[in-house]
Amino acid sequence: MTNIMHEVWKILDTSPSIQREMSRGLINHSALARYIIEEKNVNANIDAVISAIRRYKIDHYEELFNTANNIICQSAISTKSKLANISIIKDTETQKMLPKLFDVINYNRGDVLRIIQADESIKILVNEKNLEKIKQLFSKDKIIKIDENLGEINMHLHPEAVNTPGIIAVVSNELAMNGINIMETISCVPELLWFVKEEDLLRAYNVFYQLCRRI
Template identity: 25%
Template structure:
């Protein structure tokens, strides 16, 4: 039979923001207990006293979360570089038998241009291309026969050069995305390689996002 404490752990652990706020002492435990009481009772299949939930919350093992936060802070202090690119466009096309050939044609055109930002991501049914505005007209000329699903403009990117070994530390992307989400910054695209993580966002969010990400290096 599952104990009340186990139900409480599962419910709170399903919300990273709640768990982190609890670990940092930002949550009133009694209020939290009352908030999750209906969920605990539903999971337990019976009425549960709020004082029992308070006790379960206070006994939660939060040490691992605090240790992870410390490791991530140390990790981001080693981040070597943050770079910004402006003047980007974002296109999404429906996948087709001819789309790959169009990408090859576009790459040939890009090879003749200087300092062009280009990234593409192919999914099961659609492909997204992020490219410098200077190549927008050429891209639309090459892809004119393809079905365009989305076009977004007035975009920029922020690229983080992550320390080596970032693949061995869990929570790296969450730590970045949490900071942006809590400050109301929406992302258009995310692009990653082994040691580089790039976010594409609206120009209006650039200053705020850049400041937040720079702040990760000084915590």
């Protein structure tokens, strides 16, 4: 029974949407147990899984959610559209070309330039109007992928956000529950940037708005 209980708890620990609805008393334990057995391939009878669900301590999640939600609602939110994301191979050649990006970007006109570097690749987010100029800086074999028609939601976070767990989890969960795919995220405190398809930008903004209305 102990092994089954720990297995069920581990599933619940990694399912914030289920935790949230459990904390509100909106989930039927029998239905959840059947879901866990069938979808998560838990080898146990339904009574054992229901028992594990009933023993799961959920009160802390609602408190965590409310605290994160309050911080989110104190954040200033702005949006941008018509953006593109260029993924390139990270090597010595492409690194040398990065400074030339600033010859293309005009911050006085409000141009956007976001750069993310990982171990093997670099992502460059820019206005679509500058896309062709940016592409010309790199040889074709260095360009991995280009995503166009993106929108950005910029959360200018409340100072307490850095000490508040759950903010990214709350927002990403809400976006997922509304069928909105997150194309990219960038954290640069006090700003938290979310990139979605431009066609989803208005719906994504409304998700933030509805989060605040729940307080």
